[in-house]
Amino acid sequence: MPDWVDHVLDGIAWRERPGPGPVLVCLHGIGSRAWGWDGLASRLPDWRLIAWDAPGYGVSAPLDRDWPVARDYADALERLTKALELSDFHLVGHSLGTLIGASYARNYPQAVKSLTLVSCAQGGGLTPGETLEQRHQMRIDDLQELGAQEFSKARAPRLIFRPEANPALVAAAQQAMASVTLQGYAQAVRMLASGDLAQDCSKLSTATAVLVGAEDLVTPPDQSRRAHRLLANPVSLTLVPDCGHALPLQAPGALADILIAQAACAPKGAIL
Numbered sequence: 001m002p003d004w005v006d007h008v009l010d011g012i013a014w015r016e017r018p019g020p021g022p023v024l025v026c027l028h029g030i031g032s033r034a035w036g037w038d039g040l041a042s043r044l045p046d047w048r049l050i051a052w053d054a055p056g057y058g059v060s061a062p063l064d065r066d067w068p069v070a071r072d073y074a075d076a077l078e079r080l081t082k083a084l085e086l087s088d089f090h091l092v093g094h095s096l097g098t099l100i101g102a103s104y105a106r107n108y109p110q111a112v113k114s115l116t117l118v119s120c121a122q123g124g125g126l127t128p129g130e131t132l133e134q135r136h137q138m139r140i141d142d143l144q145e146l147g148a149q150e151f152s153k154a155r156a157p158r159l160i161f162r163p164e165a166n167p168a169l170v171a172a173a174q175q176a177m178a179s180v181t182l183q184g185y186a187q188a189v190r191m192l193a194s195g196d197l198a199q200d201c202s203k204l205s206t207a208t209a210v211l212v213g214a215e216d217l218v219t220p221p222d223q224s225r226r227a228h229r230l231l232a233n234p235v236s237l238t239l240v241p242d243c244g245h246a247l248p249l250q251a252p253g254a255l256a257d258i259l260i261a262q263a264a265c266a267p268k269g270a271i272l
Contacts, residue, residue, distance in 0.1 A: 011061035021046035027097030043256035056184020070103035102200035123195020152177035161244035213243030
């Protein structure tokens, strides 16, 4: 199996695992990075996987405003997909990545064969510039006060179901979270606070599947059920047992099964 190759172009970094099969673009969550999709790659051995580091993560440049909205991230993704000449791909977003993925598929539907939303982040619906709710402001304050290493130690175990029995998964989640920067993370928190997944879901034409860990404490299953109910073109809704929030880490096989089903239902070149 080919190795991942790291790239940077016009301020966006991504990792690519070459393959002759379907193309999958992967959008990580607020405390993760491109390498969070490594477990999925081994279950899609023939696929071409492209996993970005969102603006403000890794060496990807932050966005040019303190309070970006989901569309700003979607526009950055469009710049990347155009640079890579992608016009016929599947898209998967996890947590914060669901807000970006839904915004992208709503505004650029011609390129996307299918959309998969994993552990849906519903967003807070604030208008940019309003006062952040305490739960959102605390994320930024805690990172600033604790530093990324201690911040990740405090938060990463909540992402995994039965963390005491899955130390390797906790370590992987912690490693990714420990790499966040204050500027990039704060931008992402503000985007989360102003996001409105329900609004984008109701406007999607793309065939969309949803899955969530049954034991997700961060984005509880009811959030994903709500997103699925509002979809204009829904496919499956999957509740993954014995799985927490970090589903791409804890249940990559279940996610791969959904993606394979999505690809089977989307003929080449089709806009669903």
